[in-house]
Amino acid sequence: MITINDIAEQAGVSRTTVSRVINNTGYVSEKARKRVMDVIGETGYVPSQHAKSLRTKKTKIIGVILPKISTDTSSRTVNGMTEVFEAIGYQILLTSTNLDSEKELEHLKLLQNRQVDGIILIATNTSQALLDEIKASKVPVVLVGQQMAGVPSVTFDDYAAARHMTTLMIEKGHKHIGYIGVDEADRSVGVLRKQGYLDVMTEHGLHIEDAWIQQGDFSIDSGYDAMKRMMHESAGSLDGVFAATDRMALGAWRYIKQQGLSIPGDIAIVGIGSSETSRFIDPAMTTIEYAHAQAGAAAAEIILQILEEDKEISDKKVLDFTLVERDSL
Amino acid sequence: MITINDIAEQAGVSRTTVSRVINNTGYVSEKARKRVMDVIGETGYVPSQHAKSLRTKKTKIIGVILPKISTDTSSRTVNGMTEVFEAIGYQILLTSTNLDSEKELEHLKLLQNRQVDGIILIATNTSQALLDEIKASKVPVVLVGQQMAGVPSVTFDDYAAARHMTTLMIEKGHKHIGYIGVDEADRSVGVLRKQGYLDVMTEHGLHIEDAWIQQGDFSIDSGYDAMKRMMHESAGSLDGVFAATDRMALGAWRYIKQQGLSIPGDIAIVGIGSSETSRFIDPAMTTIEYAHAQAGAAAAEIILQILEEDKEISDKKVLDFTLVERDSL
DNA sequence: CTGAAAGCGCTTACAG
DNA sequence: CTGAAAGCGCTTACAG
Structure with a gap:
């Protein structure tokens, strides 16, 4: 391995000087700089990051x-x-x-x-x-x-996003809206998105059946399962589902399709995330895009x-x- | 920052000994080992990787x-x-x-x-x-x-995979099969997959129109464009398309759907890659999965x-x- | 079983 | 403008 010492020697300067030209710091005469640069060019020398880090702590x-x-x-x-x-x-x-x-x-x-x-x-x-x-x-x-x-x-802004989406669903005429969320240890996804949904529902005086609130674990399959539970346990008037993530929405979408139901005719389904897949499925999913x-x-x-x-x-x-x-x- | 010297001092041993217990190397008396371990535990000391790397070159x-x-x-x-x-x-x-x-x-x-x-x-x-x-x-x-x-x-095994897929298409009754590939600088995707397709077509005595071979750049859009060109330039008997990647196949799928054509009724479309999206589109895409x-x-x-x-x-x-x-x- | 010492490849006051 | 020297935090023959 070729080191700063080799360069110094071949260029006929001290390693202090070599260090200065490498790091572009302090004064170095043009002549010295050129000699050093030449030797570095010829040898393909690259400084050891470890030695450097050991000194500089960066x-x-x-x-x-x-x-x-x-x-x-x-x-x-x-x-x-x-x-x-x-x-x-x-x-x-x-x-x-x-x-x-x-x-x-x-x-x-x-x-x-x-x-x-x-x-x-x-x-x-x-x-x-x-x-x-x-x-x-x-x-x-x-x-x-x-x-x-x-x-x-x-x-x-998870809270605002969830509010926005829920409001939109209501504006489009849906009243019986379920929600597929995740564990509340995840504050952003688990708490804030759910709160946005809950608050808007309440503000509109809309009732929420217990069965309409289900929990998944981010996976597609968990969305499928959550949707299934929701349908089974619900009294039957469900006309829309808001999933906290696109992947879970995708699972829900899949279950609904399998049941032969129409989207959004029978049930609307929306998510958050704008995944690639959500764009290509039929019908393409309404979602919220995060940059x-x-x-x-x-x-x-x-x-x-x-x-x-x-x-x-x-x-x-x-x-x-x-x-x-x-x-x- | 706490170093090996601090540990040595507090444990009343040399840093050689500390190094030995850290790395589990050489002889150390149980007593010394324990003292060192204790001090390490109390202080939360962790060795500097840089210093270590500088010495060991690993x-x-x-x-x-x-x-x-x-x-x-x-x-x-x-x-x-x-x-x-x-x-x-x-x-x-x-x-x-x-x-x-x-x-x-x-x-x-x-x-x-x-x-x-x-x-x-x-x-x-x-x-x-x-x-x-x-x-x-x-x-x-x-x-x-x-x-x-x-x-x-x-x-x-890109060549074998492409052969397999092309053969399958032919067995299913398709004879006029187009191909969407990529630049040949990419030997695996650009050359081998295409070669698999070409060889099988030739072996079956199947003709390939010039327009049936198109090139994309891995993107969905490029698959869309390639499919469009193929349809425009082709004499019209095309009944299947094999894209070198799922993403390009997805683009092609999109174009064909937009034209109101049926898949696979009018044109079959397959890819390689088994992307998530390929599984959820309608019809779900036949593809090859790589682990x-x-x-x-x-x-x-x-x-x-x-x-x-x-x-x-x-x-x-x-x-x-x-x-x-x-x-x- | 243990430690003193050299050395890994750098940078940075300090002195000139 | 330049260099000698100390030091960053480790490991590893070597000697005991």
Whole structure:
């Protein structure tokens, strides 16, 4: 392996000088700089990041913790971050918790040991343990998807989105609207979206049967099962279903189709997420689109600001949503 | 920051001894080990990976180069790798080329500077420049999706898969079969799949109009456009289309539906890839499934063998495919 | 069973 | 404008 010493020797300067030209810092005579550059060019020398990190305590690596790597949401978010980071030479160290929230804690620790400069956590819950770990973190953490006191984050306006969608359903003449949600440990998806639905229903004086509120686990199959339960247990007047995510809506869609019912004639079905599949099914699903790439980019920018400008930031950036009206409502 | 020196001091031993207990190497008396462990427990000390890497030249980080992060294929592949790596404490440094093959070279260099232990490259072409860079690499590289002389790889049997699908179409009574492919710089997708189609057609003495062979660029829209061109330029007897990827097949499907044609009644349409969407559209698409997660896992295992067992491996692992028969053929 | 010492490849005051 | 030297936090022969 070729080191800074080799370059210094071949260029006939000290390694201090070599370091200066590499990092473009301090004064170096044009002559010396050129000699060093030439030798670097000839040898193809690249500085050891480890040695450098050991000294400077900086790595230019950002740890990213995802709930699951193979989802539309994750990959779009990471994509957005990548664009921002790549331009300035940062790289991403990726870990996935595979939906195991214990692992969020574990990975948070792991990444710090790796001496990443910062961590972006696509969070699925807001537990106290998680908050504690974040507060204790030696490196800045920014949250995506959830908000926590004193922690910078970028989220979508889940409550407003759910309100908007529910209102739209009512405006279109639906009155007996069911809801497929997720566990409330997930504040954004589990609590806020549901609350939006509940509040709008109440404000319109609309009754909600117990059977109309079901819970899934984000998977397509769980949406299918939830829909099935809802139909079986319901008194029968159901004319619309709002699922907290497109994947669960897709499962519900599937069950309804299998029953030979018409969408939206018999039952309207809508989701949130704007997945690719939701666009191609028949009827194409009305949904709400979140700009995940933009969220990723925003998170990247926040962490960069903290790192490079050494700012104390605890911004909570809330991104807007856009309604995608198609044919299932 | 708390270091090995602090631990040594508090435990009343030398840092040599601390290092020994951390790494479970050499002799340490039970008493000393316990004291050290206790102090580590109390302090929450974690060794600096950089210092360690600087000495050992190992990082336990694998660089992964993807063509595009937000695709089904990529995320499934990465998922498969993650499972293997996670179990033994390796992590993944992810970079995406965003379909820019220049960047494959660039990232190959970049990752080496990051001192990754190895690189997994999800390749989209087999250019000489790429091969040269791989050969010159200081760390082992394993290829996914393409084969190159002397480089370990895991691929799918694209030629056999295309043959299989084309044969099936013919058996189902289709004779006028078009093909939507991609650029031939991509040997696996561009050349082998097309060759499978061509050979089977020839063997059955089936004629192929010029207009029946079109090219896309992997995107849904390009499949749509290719299908449109095919229909416009064709003499009219077309009764089936085989697209090299599900996404392009999806685009083609869309165009055919828009024309009010029946699938597979008027035209059958099939793809390769088994994307989620292909399962939910109407009619559900017949396709070929590749076990991407398994490919990722296989690649991870190969690189681990090279790294941990110090073997010289240039295995070419070829994974099988499975036909997913649905309703579009 | 244990420790002193050298060294991994850098950067950064400090002195000139 | 330049260099000698210290030091970042580890591991690993070597000697005892």
